[in-house]
Amino acid sequence: MEPLANKDGITAEWLTDALREGGHLPGGRVSEVEVEDIGVGRGYISQAVRVTPTYEDADGNPPASIVAKTPTFVTLPEYLRPWAAGIIETEVHWYRDARAECPARVPVCYGGTFEDRTSYALLMEDLGGLGTLSQTDSCPPDQAPLVVKTLAQVHAHWWESKRLQEWAWVPTTEQQSEISTPLVQGGWDLFAERIVPRVDPSFLPIGERLVRDWATLFERGAASGATLIHGDFRxxxxxxxxxxxxxxxxxxxxxxxxxxxGLRDLGYFIGQGFEPAKRKAISDELVELYHATLLEHGVTGYSFEQCLDDYRLGLLASMFIPLIGIRGLEALEPPPADASEEDHESFRQLVEAAEGLLALMAERSITAAMDANAGEVLGV
Known part of the structure; x- marks a missing residue:
């Protein structure tokens, strides 16, 4: 499967070869493709498109439509490029190696390849008929327990698993700390200037300690029980x-x-998935459910008291995307003047959506951390 520089590389010939290589088109060929942008405004690391193939003499049951991830039209700031390359490669490997044994329902992968952050492709099952929620919404109270139980089952499956050391592509706590610490510290001044005074000025000393000692979030959490986390569980x-x-x-x-x-995922979900009043009403119940589900699925030696401390660390860790995003958004370069109007419009939509999303995520994260007295676990 050949990597792509952008969505324009998705041709009938390319898709025929990719599906054949993955065993999803044993006979026949793709004669035409229709490519449609989806998820505009949801991110600037990759571009997601829906691909609708027309087949000729196809054998088997090839997919009627596909979601493809390719390099984006957005030029990333130089300081973000190593991080972006790493996370793209991680996702391709996750679908290759981990997907088959993940206890949660995830999209089928039809193929993936990675050369570098400007040359890759990932083909996945199109599940566009299912329901979605916006980050500006609150997770419905009747759905939240399902989300948390599913998360705990995933974490229990890989809890202290030797598989995580066998997979060289899984970022270690040291690797995550090494690449994320300068990103977080580089975003703090803007965050402290624009966000903290508007949300809660008393968070300032907690935030200063958080970015100074960012590595402790990785070290302390992993010491009490490590697993394969999602990392963007919203x-x-x-x-x-x-x-x-x-x-x-x-x-x-x-x-x-x-x-x-795993409490990084739980803190991220609870801290950012609800309006503050709704979060206060349900957060204790969700943390208890998460811990109980871990125990039901074989995790031992992990007390509820430790779970609570790790949850508060997880709430603080949920600042990661707002902290790096506020700086990254300012540094984004628009498409060149000769780019298509479609790309210019997509960029405008991305920036507008990202500004609102980052402000909301930051506000919810700070409020959740303060409500849980999360600064206490940092000694503030």
Whole structure:
């Protein structure tokens, strides 16, 4: 499967070869492709498109439509490029190696290849008929327990698993700390100037300690029980189907998967997935459910008290995307003047959506951390 420089590389010939290589088109060929942008405004690391193939003399049951991830039209700031390359490669490997044994429902992968951050492709099952939620929404209270139980089952499956050392592509806590610490520290001044005073000025000393000692979040959480985490476990990365069916919840976007504390995922979801009043009403119940589900699925030696401390660390860790995003958004370069109007419009939509999303994520993260007295676990 040949990597791509952008979505324009998705041709009938290329898709025929990719599907054949993956065993999804044993006979016949793709004669035409229709490519449609999806998820505009949801991210600037990759571009997601829906590919609808027309087949000629096809054998088997090839996919009627496909979601493809390719390099984006956005020029990333230089300081973000190594991080972006790493997370793209991680997702390709996750679908190759980890997907088959993941206890949660995730999209089928039809093929993936990675050369570098400007040359890759990932082909996945199109589940566009399932329900979605915007990050600006609150996760419905009747869906939240399902999300948390599913998350705990995933974490229990890989809890202290030797597989995580066998897979060289899984970022270790040291690797995550090494690449993320300068990103977080580089975004703090803007975050402290623009976000903290508006949300809660009393968070300032906690935030200063957080970015200074960022590595402790990785070290402390992993020390009490490490697993394979999702890393971006928020409601825009879930799809919801009919209850009681295999598609009742599907988890997307595994770019930030890595080795670490599962409570980073839980803190991210609870801290950013609800309006503050709704979060206060349900958070204790969800943490208890998460811990109980871990124990039901074989995790031992992990006390509820330790779980609570790790959860508070997870709430603080959920600042990661807002901290790096506020700086990254300012440094984004628009498409060149001779780029298509479609690319210029997509860029405008991306920036507008990202500004609103980052502000919301930051506000929810700070409020959740303050409500849980999370600064206490940092000694503040």
């Amino acid at each position: 409601i825009e990365n879930f799809l919801f189907g009919e209850r009681g069916t295999p598609d009742e919840i599907v988890i997307l976007d595994w770019q930030l998967a890595g080795y670490g504390s």
